[in-house]
Amino acid sequence: MKRTALIAVALLVLAWVAAPVAVTLAGEKSHDLKAEIVSVDPAGKTLTFKDETGQTNTAAALGKAIDTLKSLKAGDKVILTCSDNDKGEHQGISAIRYEKPPAQ
DSSP states (O other): OHHHHHHHHHHHHHHHHHHHHHHHHTTOEEEEEEEEEEEEETTTTEEEEEETTSOEEEEEBOTHHHHHGGGOOTTOEEEEEEEEOTTOOEEEEEEEEESSOOOO
16 A cells, blocks of 8 residues: 555656646747736736737736736736747746836
8 A cells, every 4th residue: 555655656746847848848938028017817817918019918827927916016017928839829928027026
């Protein structure tokens, strides 16, 4: 029984470590975008932002970016990491970081 449990845990750890590599090998692309936050919807997991050209867009937050939504507010200057599929189509925002740390 202990051996079966140990093997199961080892397989789970291996899957956890291999997942980021699989995403990279699958051809997922990303790009960074400077933006200003217009509004945030943590419940809907979406973010509305204005890019450097002045165009306003709404996109879904993915992965770690979902946790960051709670700390954002309108007017924040951020850098968004946008995930694209292999055709270059926008899939969502995978990471959000402040251009300058917010004033405390």
